[in-house]
Amino acid sequence: MARSERILKEVLGGGSDANVRFDDLCNLLSSLGFEQRTRGSPHLFSRSGVVERVNLQRDGSHATPYPVPQVRRILLKSGLAGEE
Secondary structure (H helix, E strand, O other): OOHHHHHHHHHHHOOOHHHOEHHHHHHHHHHOOOEEEEOOOOEEEEEOOEEEEEEEOEEOOEEOOOHHHHHHHHHHHOOOOOOO
C-alpha cells in the first residue's frame, strides 16, 4: 500500500486525528490536487471545485488535531476519498 493511500485511510478512519503527521497530511492534500499557500505558520490548502479551504498548523511533527475532521468531511463531501 502506497504511503498516500495509508494516510488517506488513516484520515478517513478517524481513529487517531491527533496522530496524523503534518508532512503526511500536506502531501496527501497535494496529491489530491490541493494547492498550498503558506503565510507564516498556517498552511492554507484550496482546490478548484471545493468551496472550503483547509488551514493546517504544525504541532511538533504532527498536524494540530482540529482540522483533520474538516479534511475528512471535505474529502468525503467532494468525492475525493477514492481518488489517487
